[in-house]
Each structure stands twice: as structure tokens, then as C-alpha cells.
Amino acid sequence: MRADAGHYDYWPYLNRPKIRWPKGARLAFWVAPNIEFYELAPPANPARAAWPHPYPAVPGYSIRDYGNRVGHMRQMALLDKYGVRGSISLSAALCTHHPEIIQMCRERDWEFFSHGIYNTRYTYGMSEAQERSMILESIETIAKHTGRAPVGYLAPALSHSEVTVDLFAELGGIYSCDLFHDDQPTPLRVRGGQRFVSVPYSLELNDTIAYVVNKVEPRRYGQMIKDSFDRLYAEGAESGTVMCIPTHNYQVSCPHRLKAFEDALAYITGHSEVWVTTGREIAEHYLAQHHDEALADIALKNGGV
Amino acid sequence: MALDQAHLDYPQRRYGMDHDRYTWSMLTDRPALHWPGGKTLAVWVNVSLQHFPMNPSAKLKLPGSMTMPYPDLRHFTLRDYGNRVGIYRLLRAFDQFGIRPSFAINAELALRYPALAATILARGDEWLGHSWSMDTPHVGGLDIDAERALVQRSLTTLRELSGQAVRGWLSPGKLQSPNTPELLKAEGIEYCADWVNDELPYRFHTQAGDLWNLPLATEIEDRFVVMDNLHAEASWAEQVIDAFELLLAESRSQGGRLLTLSLHPWVMGQPHRIKHLEAVLAHISASSEVWQAAPGKIIDAFAAQQGVPA
Numbered sequence: 001m002r003a004d005a006g007h008y009d010y011w012p013y014l015n016r017p018k019i020r021w022p023k024g025a026r027l028a029f030w031v032a033p034n035i036e037f038y039e040l041a042p043p044a045n046p047a048r049a050a051w052p053h054p055y056p057a058v059p060g061y062s063i064r065d066y067g068n069r070v071g072h073m074r075q076m077a078l079l080d081k082y083g084v085r086g087s088i089s090l091s092a093a094l095c096t097h098h099p100e101i102i103q104m105c106r107e108r109d110w111e112f113f114s115h116g117i118y119n120t121r122y123t124y125g126m127s128e129a130q131e132r133s134m135i136l137e138s139i140e141t142i143a144k145h146t147g148r149a150p151v152g153y154l155a156p157a158l159s160h161s162e163v164t165v166d167l168f169a170e171l172g173g174i175y176s177c178d179l180f181h182d183d184q185p186t187p188l189r190v191r192g193g194q195r196f197v198s199v200p201y202s203l204e205l206n207d208t209i210a211y212v213v214n215k216v217e218p219r220r221y222g223q224m225i226k227d228s229f230d231r232l233y234a235e236g237a238e239s240g241t242v243m244c245i246p247t248h249n250y251q252v253s254c255p256h257r258l259k260a261f262e263d264a265l266a267y268i269t270g271h272s273e274v275w276v277t278t279g280r281e282i283a284e285h286y287l288a289q290h291h292d293e294a295l296a297d298i299a300l301k302n303g304g305v
Numbered sequence: 306m307a308l309d310q311a312h313l314d315y316p317q318r319r320y321g322m323d324h325d326r327y328t329w330s331m332l333t334d335r336p337a338l339h340w341p342g343g344k345t346l347a348v349w350v351n352v353s354l355q356h357f358p359m360n361p362s363a364k365l366k367l368p369g370s371m372t373m374p375y376p377d378l379r380h381f382t383l384r385d386y387g388n389r390v391g392i393y394r395l396l397r398a399f400d401q402f403g404i405r406p407s408f409a410i411n412a413e414l415a416l417r418y419p420a421l422a423a424t425i426l427a428r429g430d431e432w433l434g435h436s437w438s439m440d441t442p443h444v445g446g447l448d449i450d451a452e453r454a455l456v457q458r459s460l461t462t463l464r465e466l467s468g469q470a471v472r473g474w475l476s477p478g479k480l481q482s483p484n485t486p487e488l489l490k491a492e493g494i495e496y497c498a499d500w501v502n503d504e505l506p507y508r509f510h511t512q513a514g515d516l517w518n519l520p521l522a523t524e525i526e527d528r529f530v531v532m533d534n535l536h537a538e539a540s541w542a543e544q545v546i547d548a549f550e551l552l553l554a555e556s557r558s559q560g561g562r563l564l565t566l567s568l569h570p571w572v573m574g575q576p577h578r579i580k581h582l583e584a585v586l587a588h589i590s591a592s593s594e595v596w597q598a599a600p601g602k603i604i605d606a607f608a609a610q611q612g613v614p615a
Contacts, residue, residue, distance in 0.1 A: 040324050043311045053365075054445030056324075058481045058499055059523065065322075065502035066520075073333045093318050098329065117315065127307035134313060215534040218544055255504075255548035255564075256525050 005179065007165055007188040008198070009302050017293045019184060019240035021285070025275035026236025027229070028282050029268055032177070032201060032246045033075055034089040034154075034208075035105075036119040037097050038064045047124035048159065064250050068098055071249030074258055076104065082265045087279040089115040089154045089177070089246070092138040095145035102145055111278040112146045113177070114138040114168075116156025123159040132167050139171060152279050154178060154201065169194040175283035177201035183232060183241050185286040187295050197286055199242065199279050204228075206246040211257070222260030229268050236273070242282060243268075326486070326500075327509050327518070337560025338505070340606060344596035345556035346549075347563045347603055348589055350406040351498075351521055352395060352570065353435060353475065354425070356414035357384040361440040367478040368528060369571070370439055384439075384571045388414065388421060391574015396424070398579065402586040406568070407599050409435035409475040409498075412462035422466055431599040433473040434460050434494065447482045456488045472496060472601050475521060486511040496604050498565075504552075505563055506607045517604050526567040531578070542581040546588050553594060563603065564589075 021028050040061050042050045051057030079086055088105060090112050095102050105112070116123075117138055123131055135153070143149040153168040154177040165176050169190040176188060179198045188196045203209050205225060210216045216224065225245060232241040245264075247253075252261050269276060317323035340347050359381040361371055369384060371377040399406055408425050410432055415422040425432070436443060437459050443452060463471050472495040476485060479499040486509060489497055496506065496517035501524075509518040523529050525548055530541045549564055556562040566585070573582045589595060598606075 037323075039317065041317075043309070045308070045312070053480060056445065056481060056483060059479050059501070062479075062500040062502040062520075063523065065500075066504075069330065069502055070332045070504050073331060093315060096318050096320060097323070099320070100331065100334075121312060125306065125308045126312070130307055130313060211534075215536070217534075217536050217540045218547065219540070254524050255551040256544035257547075258551055259547045 002162060005181075007179065007190065008181065008186055009189075009298050011186065011298045011301060013183070016184070016239060017290065017297050018238070019286070019290055021240040021275045023275065024273065026240060026273045027233050028240060028242045028275045028277050030087050030242070030244050030277055030279055030282065031079060031084050032089050032244055032279065033079075033086045034115060034246060034248045035072065035091065035094055035101060036064065036067070036089075036115065036248070037091040037094045039118050039120040042118065042120035045122045045124055048122050048157075050120040067248060067250030067253065068094075068101065071253030072101055074253040075247060075249055076108075078258065078262055078265060080108070082269045084265065084269070084276055085110050085278055087111040087113060087152070089113060090142060090150075091115055091119050091156070092117050092141040095141055099145070106146055111152075111280045112142050112148070113150045113152030113154065113279060114142060115154050117141075119157050121156055123155055123161050123164060126161060128161070128163055128167070131161055131164065132171070135167055136171055151175060152177060152199065152283065163191075165196075166191045169196040174287060175199045175279060177279065183235075184239070185242060185282060185290070187291055187298070195287055195291060197283050197291060199282050199286075200244055201246055202244045205244070207251040207257075207261075208248050211251050218257040218260040221257070222264045225261075225264035226267050229264075229271075233271060233274070244279075325510060327507055330507065332504060333559065335505070336610075338562075338607070338610060340561045340596040342596060344594055345561055346553045346592070346595050347561060347606075348549075348595050348597045349519075349521070349563065349565045349600050349603055350399075350404055350568065350597070351433070351475070351565070351600070352392070352406050352408050352568045354388065354392070354408055354410045354414055354421070355384065355435070355439050355477075355569070355571070356388075356411045356417060357381060357439045363440050363442050365442045365444050365480070367439050367442055367480075368533070369569075387569060387571025387574050388418060391570035392421065394574045394576075394579045395568065395570050395582070396428075398583050398586055401583070402590040404586050404590065404597060405430055405599060407431040407433055407473070407601075409433040409473075410463060411435050411438045411477075412459040413438040415463060415466050426467055431473070431601050432463055432467045432469050432471055433475050433498070433600070434463055434471055435475050436477050439477055442478060442480050443476045443482050443485045444480045445482050449482075449484045449488075452482055452484055453488050453491075456492050460492050460494075472604075473498065473519070475499065479521075479523065486516060487513045490514050490516050496600065498600070506604060508613065517608070519600055519604060520565065521567050522565045523567070527572045527582075528567075528569045531572055538578045538581040542584045545585045549589060553592065556594070
């Protein structure tokens with residue numbers, strides 16, 4: 001086991017080369033709806049139980065199904081209203097189970113990135129060949145059903161191996177959402193040497209972390225988003241920042257929670273120097289404009305020349 | 306190191322659901338609903354009347370069950386408080402705002418406290434089956450014959466005490482075994498509230514014939530918000546009112562919607578919480594667009610529009 005993630009060197013937040021977003025924006029804003037399928041009877045992973053109750057785990061399964069039956073349309077209408085194209089963290093099996101949702105997102109030119117096959121299939125215990133085959137199948141499935149291969153990855157249920165990031169880079173990906181070490185994109189070191197970046201997702205603003213793990217009140221969640229935005233927008237005047245809101249339709253789209261989310265979206269999109277974009281566009285811009293300069297600066301600050 | 310091949314096989318990967326209990330359907334794809342009297346938002350208020358034995362024996366502990374070493378006097382009496390004191394605060398609030406709730410009742414409680422059962426019965430409100438007690442979880446691994454007897458004993462008791470048909474069922478903790486839906490259907494249950502995957506009723510398949518599933522939302526339940534999420538009472542009321550307003554707005558443009566409110570007298574019946582329930586009920590009762598109704602009536606009105614017998 002490694003004592004360190006191993007994909008990046010220490011790089012102080014201050015005095016980095018300036019990130020310039022398109023049209024002079026200070027902050028790149030993206031919303032990442034997780035559109036997931038959870039299985040009622042998945043095989044039991046040796047390291048992590050999918051459900052807290054024996055089969056059938058009605059409470060856990062049924063609220064997640066609610067996200068697809070009810071919640072999706074609510075969040076999509078809201079993102080339409082505020083001009084946000086979602087960047088979907090997609091359980092690839094959903095292409096088969098619920099193609100209607102895929103079709104609606106395609107019509108809106110939303111981005112699809114890979115979130116594995118099912119959110120009840122964990123990476124833990126997989127051999128490298130198994131994980132590679134799972135990730136590849138997710139890429140091929142998404143490409144087939146959406147017309148475009150995904151270039152971003154968030155491991156299913158945030159379950160990783162030591163080579164997850166390396167494998168995705170080797171399979172043609174350009175960005176990862178799995179690391180939470182920064183508020184700006186950073187180059188990631190992968191074993192194959194591919195040009196590959198981390199795009200800030202957010203664990204703290206992830207609705208499921210906020211609501212299920214940290215148990216915050218809906219209005220407070222809305223306030224956390226606004227406060228986070230205010231600070232990143234201010235700092236973005238010095239060098240471009242990234243703000244992501246990762247969502248789940250079984251959390252943020254519940255009727256007692258949607259208002260707080262809408263207030264936050266209205267607040268953010270009401271600011272002029274915001275680049276409302278997708279994960280892929282952030283990664284592509286960074287790779288084209290800032291990646292190499294960042295690598296040089298990181299080397300310099302770690303004693304290089 | 307590797308997982309068995311089964312971890313990379315996906316036998317249920319197909320269009321729709323990965324099981325046969327119900328058909329995949331998005332809420333917005335269904336025909337617009339019309340509730341009686343031209344109302345757009347139906348509101349179902351359910352009170353769970355529960356008995357938590359001080360000597361629980363089930364391996365699975367339901368929410369609210371004993372947590373301390375025996376004898377857990379603190380939790381036994383605090384739950385009992387709901388049935389002695391809290392419930393009467395709730396009833397007074399319902400009457401003040403003209404709310405007609407339903408009552409999901411542990412059968413053992415109805416037997417233990419005849420005076421409480423008589424008070425509830427005299428109101429003429431609908432009773433739902435809620436198993437025997439909060440120590441009888443319907444959960445995977447429960448023997449089918451034992452579960453059948455549990456369902457029969459619970460429903461027979463409630464039917465005899467109430468004289469009602471007892472058409473509906475709420476499993477404690479909304480848990481089910483693989484056999485629960487079949488057993489409920491076989492014992493004459495028409496609708497079950499356990500699966501929270503929708504905001505309107507839908508047909509739920511069992512080997513004994515179809516049931517309705519009428520979801521009773523957990524996410525804004527008093528116990529879940531106050532006891533599990535540890536939110537302030539005022540926040541709970543704010544959340545319910547936000548949900549009410551969102552569903553009401555949706556119902557004006559998309560067709561009938563349903564708000565469900567799950568209450569526990571041992572939670573909201575506390576003196577420091579009751580005013581927040583009253584604020585919620587006042588908000589609901591002030592609207593002229595609301596059809597506040599018992600679940601059986603909601604099922605009847607819904608079924609009549611689907612061409613399916615209730």
C-alpha cells in the first residue's frame with residue numbers, strides 16, 4: 001500500500017501561473033449530476049456492502065430509483081432555466097435501463113463522463129485486468145449510446161484501486177474527478193506519461209455528502225454553495241478558479257430541497273464573470289493553455305530548474 | 306487478486322428495472338391527474354402509532370428502538386410518552402386545522418391501550434396495518450410462515466378492533482422481506498406505502514396479484530429530519546412548507562401531485578416541537594387548492610382515473 005496518492009507534487013496555492021478562462025471569466029462553473037443505477041441484487045463485494053439491509057433493501061434502493069423516476073426531470077428543468085449544461089457522471093448501464101434520460105441529455109448537448117457500469121459495483125478487489133475491462137466497457141457503452149467517447153472519470157461510488165487514474169488515462173481519458181486536493185485544475189502524473197489533469201469536483205458541495213453524510217439543512221446547503229462561490233469568484237480575479245456542484249437526483253431534487261439549490265444557481269449565474277461550462281471543456285482548455293506552464297512551475301517549486 | 310467473474314457479469318442489464326416488481330415510468334410521462342373538487346395538490350398526513358418493547362428480540366433494530374443495555378427505561382418511556390401525551394397534542398392540532406390524518410398502528414399497541422384505540426376509532430379516520438410492534442421487522446431472512454402469521458395476526462387484530470377493512474399497510478421502518486408484498490396481497494391489502502421511489506401511486510406486482518404502492522416520503526418525515534438528520538424543528542417545518550409550495554406549483558402546470566407527511570407522536574408531540582407541526586398544518590389548511598384526504602380515498606380517486614379497480 002502507498003502512503004500517498006502519488007499523482008501530484010505539492011504545489012502551493014499562491015503565486016501560481018495565472019489561469020485565464022475564456023472571455024476573461026474569473027471562475028469556471030460546472031454542475032455534475034450523477035445519473036446512476038443501483039442494483040437491487042448486486043453480487044456482494046468483499047470489501048463493501050452495497051446496502052445496509054438484507055435483500056430487498058427497500059429504503060436504499062427505492063429512494064435512488066426516485067432520482068430517475070421523479071428527480072431527474074426537476075433538476076433538468078432547473079439547469080435549462082439557468083442555462084447550465086450538465087456534465088453527467090453516468091452509470092453506463094443506465095443507457096440500457098433508462099435510454100429516455102440519455103436522449104433528453106443528448107438533446108441538450110450535455111456532457112457524459114464515466115462513473116463505471118453500476119454504482120453498486122465497486123472497484124475493490126478487482127484485478128487490474130478486471131478494472132481495465134470494466135472501465136473500457138463503460139467508455140464503449142457511453143460512446144455507443146451518446147455518440148461520443150467520454151473523457152472524464154469518476155470511479156463508481158468513489159471506489160478506487162491504486163491504478164484507477166492510470167488506467168483511465170491509458171484508455172484515452174483526459175481528466176479525473178476522483179481527487180479533491182485543489183480548487184484549480186492540476187496536472188496528474190500517470191504511469192503511462194499521458195497528459196492528464198484533475199478537474200476540481202467537490203466533495204464538500206456534493207449534495208449526497210452534504211445531506212446524507214454531513215446532514216446539513218437544505219437552506220444551509222444553498223448558503224454553503226453561495227459562500228463557496230463568493231470566495232472562489234473573488235480569488236478568481238487573481239487566477240481562474242473552478243467551482244463544481246456535484247448533484248444526485250434522489251437528493252437535491254426532492255421537493256423540500258430544490259428551492260435552496262435554485263436560489264444558489266440563480267445567484268451564481270447572475271454574476272457576469274462566470275464561465276458556465278462542462279468538465280470536459282475545463283479540461284480541454286487547461287490542457288491547451290495552462291498544463292505545460294503548470295508542470296514547469298511545479299518542478300520549479302519542488303527544487304527543479 | 307481478482308473478483309469472481311460474477312462481479313463483471315450483469316444479468317439484469319436490460320430496458321427498465323432490474324427486477325419485476327413494477328414498470329419503469331417517469332412521473333412527467335404520465336397523463337395529468339385530477340383530484341376531486343378540482344383540487345391540484347392532494348395531501349396525505351399519516352401518524353404512525355408504535356409500540357417499542359423494552360425487551361426487543363429481533364436482530365434488526367428499527368429506528369426508535371432500544372439502544373441502551375436492558376432495561377432501557379429512557380427510550381421505552383420516551384416512546385411511550387408519544388402514546389400517552391404526544392398523540393393528544395397531535396389530535397388537537399389536527400382538529401384545530403381541519404386535518405384528517407390516517408393512522409398506521411402496531412396491532413400490539415391497539416390491544417395494550419384500548420382507550421387510545423377507542424379515541425382514534427371515534428374520529429372515523431382510516432387505519433393502516435403497521436405490523437405487530439416495532440420489534441417485528443419484515444426483513445430478508447424472516448421465515449415465510451412466521452411472516453404470514455405476523456401479517457395475519459396484525460391485520461386480524463386491527464380489523465376486529467376497528468371494524469374497518471384496513472386496506473393499507475406501512476411496514477415498520479419501510480423494510481420488506483422478499484415475500485412481504487405477496488403476503489400482504491394475500492391478506493387483502495390493496496395498497497402499501499413502503500417503496501419511496503415515486504410521488505404518486507403505481508401498480509406493484511406480486512405473485513398473488515397486483516398491489517398499489519403509495520409512497521410515504523421518508524425524506525421529510527419528522528423522525529428522519531429531526532432524529533436522524535438532527536435538524537432543528539423550525540427547519541423541518543420550513544422544509545415541509547418548501548416541499549408543499551414546490552409540489553403545489555408543479556401541480557398547477559403538470560397535473561395533480563401528492564404531498565405525503567409522515568408523523569410520529571413521540572417526535573412531534575413534544576412540547577417544544579408541536580408549534581412547528583401546527584405551523585405546517587396551518588400552511589396546508591390555508592390553501593384552497595389542496596385536497597387533504599385519507600390514503601384509501603387517494604387510491605380510489607387515482608384508480609378511477611387509471612381504469613384500474615382499486
